[in-house]
Amino acid sequence: MSTHHTHTKSQNLRIVVQLFFLVLFFILVFSKKAQMWMPIFAFGFIASLRFSRFYCGWICQMGTLFRGLNWVKKKLKLHQFHPPKSFENPVVRWIFLSLTVATMVVLQIAGLRSDILVYITILSVVVTLFFHESFWHNVICL
Numbered sequence: 159m160s161t162h163h164t165h166t167k168s169q170n171l172r173i174v175v176q177l178f179f180l181v182l183f184f185i186l187v188f189s190k191k192a193q194m195w196m197p198i199f200a201f202g203f204i205a206s207l208r209f210s211r212f213y214c215g216w217i218c219q220m221g222t223l224f225r226g227l228n229w230v231k232k233k234l235k236l237h238q239f240h241p242p243k244s245f246e247n248p249v250v251r252w253i254f255l256s257l258t259v260a261t262m263v264v265l266q267i268a269g270l271r272s273d274i275l276v277y278i279t280i281l282s283v284v285v286t287l288f289f290h291e292s293f294w295h296n297v298i299c300l
Contacts, residue, residue, distance in 0.1 A: 176222040183219040220282040
């Protein structure tokens with residue numbers, strides 16, 4: 159079997175897996191069970207420790223949405239801005255992570271149900287409308 163054929167087959171498998179997880183994410187969101195995504199995220203995160211960016215490349219709903227969003231941006235010839243240099247500081251990533259975790263903990267302690275994953279997903283799409291997706295992946299997301 160040729161390398162090109164194997165590469166195409168692998169790409170097709172990846173797209174099918176990404177679409178499966180994107181549909182699953184939306185099913186969980188619309189059935190008001192978005193918190194059930196957390197075990198999937200945890201599994202993906204742990205797998206990424208061994209297999210690099212496994213979660214990002216195969217499971218993450220945001221990455222899958224970015225693929226379609228990039229196509230739309232290209233067709234509409236939307237201008238992409240460069241993020242401020244201050245955002246390149248690794249502290250920014252830790253601040254975002256800390257705020258996210260703190261919000262989840264506070265909501266849990268208060269007994270409030272939150273769809274923070276939905277809000278983060280929406281935020282990622284909005285950010286990626288204006289900046290290249292690498293800004294999200296390399297600055298904001300872990």
